[in-house]
Amino acid sequence: MNDAELQAWIERISQESFGIPFRHRARFNPRLRSTGGRYFLKSHDIEINPHQLEANGLDEVEKIIKHELCHYHLHLQKRGYQHRDPEFKALLAKVGGSRFCSHLPTTVKPKRRVEPYRYELRCERCGTSYKRKRRMDPRKYACGKCRGRLELFLLKTT
Structure with missing residues (x-):
């Protein structure tokens, strides 16, 4: 799956689950390590960890996308978009998004390059x-x- 397919997928999920279009940019970011995705408050873009797709499949990534879309839509509506806010928790439960990200198995994580002493x-x-x-x-x-x-x-x- 490439960035264009991810963009279309997020736009479809946004329309079906929230009834509101997603009008910003979505992309994969392979540098993400400790999170499934993230929402940017200034640009309103969403990044998704492609390693989650490889390790946990489409269903888990769809829950991650719904989680990030909850941040997105609540923030744009100037409502409680943070994890601790009751509005965020209620919307997340309503659309079936994941509260926490599934951890990646150690075999999927890329090996760190060890630099020798020079x-x-x-x-x-x-x-x-x-x-x-x-x-x-x-x-x-x-x-x-x-x-x-x-x-x-x-x-x-x-």
């Missing part, structure tokens, strides 16, 4: 070593143990 700062006085992933100016820092001068070395990368 630099080493070494104290000239006591020999303490500090490994770093990014280059830094040793003149701006001192050893944390003895306050001695630091020397920068480039580590061998394989």
